[in-house]
Amino acid sequence: MGLLKNVASQKVGFPMVDKTDFATPETGITVAGVIRKDGGASATLSNTVSELTNGLYVVTLSQGETNADLLAMRFHDSGASCATQFIIERTDGGKITSILADTGTTLNNKIDSILADTKEINSQADSILADTIAILVDTGSTLSNQITSILADTVNLSNATDGLGALETIVSDILDKVDSILSDTITLSNADYGLNAIETIVSNVYSAMAGPIASILVDTKTTLDDKLDSILADTQNLSNATDGLGALEEIVSDILEALDSVVAGPIASILVDTNTTLDNKIDSILADTITLSNADYGLAALEVIVSDILEAVDSITAGPITSILADSGEISNIKAVTDALTAAAATKLAVSANTMITGTVGATDLTTTTCSTDISLTDAEQLNGRILIFASDTSTAGLKYQATDITGFVVANGVLTFTAVTTAPSAGDTFIIV
Numbered sequence: 001m002g003l004l005k006n007v008a009s010q011k012v013g014f015p016m017v018d019k020t021d022f023a024t025p026e027t028g029i030t031v032a033g034v035i036r037k038d039g040g041a042s043a044t045l046s047n048t049v050s051e052l053t054n055g056l057y058v059v060t061l062s063q064g065e066t067n068a069d070l071l072a073m074r075f076h077d078s079g080a081s082c083a084t085q086f087i088i089e090r091t092d093g094g095k096i097t098s099i100l101a102d103t104g105t106t107l108n109n110k111i112d113s114i115l116a117d118t119k120e121i122n123s124q125a126d127s128i129l130a131d132t133i134a135i136l137v138d139t140g141s142t143l144s145n146q147i148t149s150i151l152a153d154t155v156n157l158s159n160a161t162d163g164l165g166a167l168e169t170i171v172s173d174i175l176d177k178v179d180s181i182l183s184d185t186i187t188l189s190n191a192d193y194g195l196n197a198i199e200t201i202v203s204n205v206y207s208a209m210a211g212p213i214a215s216i217l218v219d220t221k222t223t224l225d226d227k228l229d230s231i232l233a234d235t236q237n238l239s240n241a242t243d244g245l246g247a248l249e250e251i252v253s254d255i256l257e258a259l260d261s262v263v264a265g266p267i268a269s270i271l272v273d274t275n276t277t278l279d280n281k282i283d284s285i286l287a288d289t290i291t292l293s294n295a296d297y298g299l300a301a302l303e304v305i306v307s308d309i310l311e312a313v314d315s316i317t318a319g320p321i322t323s324i325l326a327d328s329g330e331i332s333n334i335k336a337v338t339d340a341l342t343a344a345a346a347t348k349l350a351v352s353a354n355t356m357i358t359g360t361v362g363a364t365d366l367t368t369t370t371c372s373t374d375i376s377l378t379d380a381e382q383l384n385g386r387i388l389i390f391a392s393d394t395s396t397a398g399l400k401y402q403a404t405d406i407t408g409f410v411v412a413n414g415v416l417t418f419t420a421v422t423t424a425p426s427a428g429d430t431f432i433i434v
Contacts, residue, residue: 003090003092004096005069006063008062010061011058012059012089014075016075019080019081019083026081029077029081030078031077032049033075034073035071036071038068045065045073047061066091073086073089255305255309356434357383359432361429362374362427364415365413366424366427367424368422371424373414373415377409380411383416385405388403390402390429391430391431394429395429395430399422404421
């Protein structure tokens with residue numbers, strides 16, 4: 001980059017040599033020149049080419065001739081004795097001119113400005129040096145002394161009482177506590193006696209109670225509360241004066257009165273016996289025993305009475321007692337389950353119970369593999385994979401207690417599709433879905 005863009009009075013020098021050997025300088029010739037700017041049309045140079053010395057020539061370009069990024073110039077002599085000379089120059093694109101115009105109009109002015117800034121930098125450096133010297137003399141007269149002071153402070157920083165040593169001790173204590181906490185956490189999750197063990201116990205209890213609970217619930221009622229209500233109702237019936245414990249109490253009272261009537265005479269005879277020896281007394285007792293075995297008013301008669309009483313008692317209490325015994329078995333099951341329950345398992349049981357669905361068979365699609373229901377859900381196939389169990393008191397006797405898996409569900413009319421059962425459901429049959 002030898003020329004400035006759009007700047008006047010810039011000179012271009014070049015040699016002119018013989019066209020035969022391309023080496024011998026040609027002097028005293030008339031040289032003409034043309035110029036092309038940025039690949040445009042050729043134009044004759046506005047100024048005359050002049051010879052400097054010994055075949056070296058020079059031409060001064062006008063401002064307009066330099067107003068381009070790329071200049072191509074061609075020089076030849078009018079006598080055609082010289083080789084044509086070509087010169088290509090790339091200007092600065094106006095960048096230097098822009099820099100010079102920024103703070104001054106000439107390069108000299110720009111350099112002066114740069115020098116002025118340099119002096120300012122030197123002044124700032126002197127100030128910094130003075131501040132540095134002041135720092136050095138603050139606690140020591142040399143840089144080495146100042147560094148020694150800093151190192152002394154560093155040593156204090158590592159002091160075990162109040163420096164980095166103390167901090168290291170604190171951090172070590174914290175890490176030990178964290179390790180202890182993590183160790184406790186690991187113990188808590190131990191599979192033999194930690195939370196994992198508790199979870200295993202709860203899971204086993206849940207699995208063990210699933211069958212009995214489901215059986216109890218589907219026996220005659222659909223919820224545990226209803227089942228307990230049934231047990232309480234049977235207990236209340238048991239105390240009823242007509243056919244419960246009240247009636248049994250009256251029967252026992254009658255038995256006692258009958259016994260008193262039957263044995264009063266023989267016992268009185270034994271007590272007032274007048275024989276004075278043990279043998280005679282025993283003989284008297286044996287005689288009375290024979291009398292006591294009399295079929296009309298002795299033990300045989302008592303046996304008949306007791307037999308009649310037992311038959312009456314069995315007739316009155318057979319139903320309530322059977323119900324109590326059946327319920328007692330279920331109560332034992334409930335107690336065994338509830339004794340083993342934890343709060344976590346109880347929560348799981350509640351969640352499990354809330355997923356059960358009770359329903360009634362509708363009047364359409366009644367086959368051994370399909371039926372409509374009163375179930376109202378939003379999505380098709382929403383019940384796929386679940387188990388359909390017909391209740392123990394459902395209308396169709398052949399379906400009682402039967403269970404099958406659900407393979408399809410249609411929202412309209414709540415139609416269920418399932419693996420075939422033995423008998424087609426009827427409208428009004430009841431079931432649960434687990």
